[in-house]
Amino acid sequence: MAAKAPDITIIGGGVVGLSVALGLLQAGRSVRVLDGADGDFRASQGNFGLVWLQGKGADFAPYAHWTRNAVAAWPAFAALIEDLSGLNLALDQSGGFEFFTDSAEFDDFSTALARQQGHLGTRFRHEILTGDDLRRTHPEIGPGVVGASFCPLDGHVNPLRLLGALRRAVTALGGHITPDAQVTQIAPTTGGGFDVTLQDGKRLGAERLVLCAGLGTSRLAAQLGFVTRVRPQRGELLITEKLADRLSFLSSTIRQVDEGGVQIGGTKADAGLDDRESREVMASLARHAVTVLPALADVRVVRAWGALRVMSPDGYPVYARSPLHPGASLVTCHSGVTLAPLHATALVDWLDGASHAPDLEAFDENRFALSDAA
């Protein structure tokens, strides 16, 4: 007799799919995660590890609140997966800076933070500092920094350990993760459910599906009638040799990983499906880092890489249920590290149709259908 299909099949085993899997398992569902091939683009393996609020949702209040809730939920989420996995995520939420070397960009960002403050009220705190203010408390910051903002709610984790911990936690709760199970075709079956075909020709039955396939989302989304399409955005990163001393700050472009190296990043480029790093961008990252922290001039870079962000048309998350095929949902976002705790809790309530689930209408894909943006 064929084995009974699990309650829910998740397509994509990155941070997003695994966070959703964890939450569904905790809600008592049986879960199978079908993950793609080793050569797939995987944002979850190449990201910067920020758990970041500042600047998020300045022009979209639902996203400002959603991110604020995620940041607040991080300590309990980290404790849970550390407990289940035995791995230390190195979560540190003691605040972070955005540094500026251009006055006009500094002014624009300060105005954006005021708009974010308008949405969040007392739920948000930040400071705007001139370069001289900043150097009074952080004399190591270079004279080329004209200003900075600081948010005491910002933080970071070790992103690769997060991915490994999520895999272990999902497995510990009885979830099945199948690697190298690239889904090529999804066909709704008469009477409900789905027939899922893998690259190797194998076919599986699925009662409910959650599509979390990162940059693999668009092709499968179209098969289920979703209008959401995602696009890649390349970010490049450097990491230095390990430093014995700890940096005195965290910023959105320079952070010290718990093992001691300094990670430098923050670039954005529309380069299609090309995640290769480039010499010019590496040089500009190094220049930025030395401008902010001149002492880095004497530190060796040991590794550089590029990785592709998964961007929806407007950059905000998409949480959608298929109107045509009940049982199929789509989840995609940028900032999947920051949002992970909500993907494992509130989003799961919403996927399950729980009466206490949050209203996530603002993140539905009908915003693209209406604006023709997708």
Ligand SMILES: Cc1cc2nc3c(=O)[nH]c(=O)nc-3n(C[C@H](O)[C@H](O)[C@H](O)COP(=O)(O)OP(=O)(O)OC[C@H]3O[C@@H](n4cnc5c(N)ncnc54)[C@H](O)[C@@H]3O)c2cc1C
């Ligand atoms: C340079 C960079 C810096 C970033 N910095 C941060 C940060 O500081 N903080 C933050 O919160 N976020 C950050 N992000 C974003 C974050 O990494 C992503 O939001 C998150 O990793 C997305 O996870 P995902 O699971 O959607 O996608 P992925 O990690 O890409 O995973 C998708 C998975 O789906 C699988 N898949 C694809 N197609 C199929 C298929 N057909 N069948 C089965 N499986 C399939 C793939 O194999 C893959 O494992 C950054 C991203 C980048 C690139």
